[in-house]
Amino acid sequence: MELVQIAAIGKRNELGKNNALIWHLKEDMKFFRRMTKGHTIVMGRKTFESLPGMLPKRHHIIITRDLSYSKEGIEIFHSIEDFIESYKEKKEEVFVIGGGQIYSQLLPYSSHLYLTEIDHEFDADVFYPEFNREDYYCNVLTDFEEDGIHYRHIEYIKK
Template sequence: MKLTEIAAIGKNRELGKDNQLIWHFPQDLKFFKEQTKGHTIVMGRKTFESLPGMLPKRHHIVISKSGAKFPEEVEVFSSIDAFVDAYQTKEEEIFVIGGATIYKQMLSLCHRLILTEINQSYDADVFFPEFDKNLYHKQILNDIMENGVHYQHVEYRLKSETTRD
């Protein structure tokens, strides 16, 4: 299993507020769709509830202890450990799409981060976890100006990938 965290973050690692994204960039949404389409996406319950519905052409996994009801096509695990046990031998790339707690708990399991780094600060109540950028190779995938805001799609690939696979 290869885990990749994908997120859009502000200058101070802002993710969202009141269980909603705090910006709307059509080009970034298209990028997210292109990256995750055809893959498994894993998220927490609140992130799933914030989606407009099932994201097409993606297998949804939710980590939740709440006992909440989910559509039957959603695979649910009560813990990250249970998810890892079930998927550790699979060869596919799986995208972690949030929220903040899931990002933080799964960061050490991920070989790659794909971050939309937005060159602005926002009022937020959830943040992407801090990570040591020196442990990663950094590659700028896109440099975009949209709606008067500059942002970049950046890939961070773990330098010692072989120790985590």
């Protein structure tokens, strides 16, 4: 498995507030769909519950400590270790889509990060984990301004 993280973050690594995104940038949503479509996506339970429903054309995995949690059509793991063990031999890209704890716990296993870096500070209660950018090669993929907000899609590849 190649573990890839995809997230949109503000200047202070803001991710969301009250279990919701804190921005709605059309081009960023298109980027997310294009990158994850046809792939497996892994997330925490709260992130899944914040979605409008199942994301089309993606295999969903939820990691939750709630041993009684189940959802039809979704693969459930109750620990990061169980997920890693089950997927380590698979030959596919798996996209980590949130939330903050899942990003943090899976960061050491992730070979790529696709971060939408938004040039704005937001009021947030969930943050993307700090990471040393020196440990990655960096490619700026796009540069946008939308609704007066400047942002870039950046690919980080672990050295």
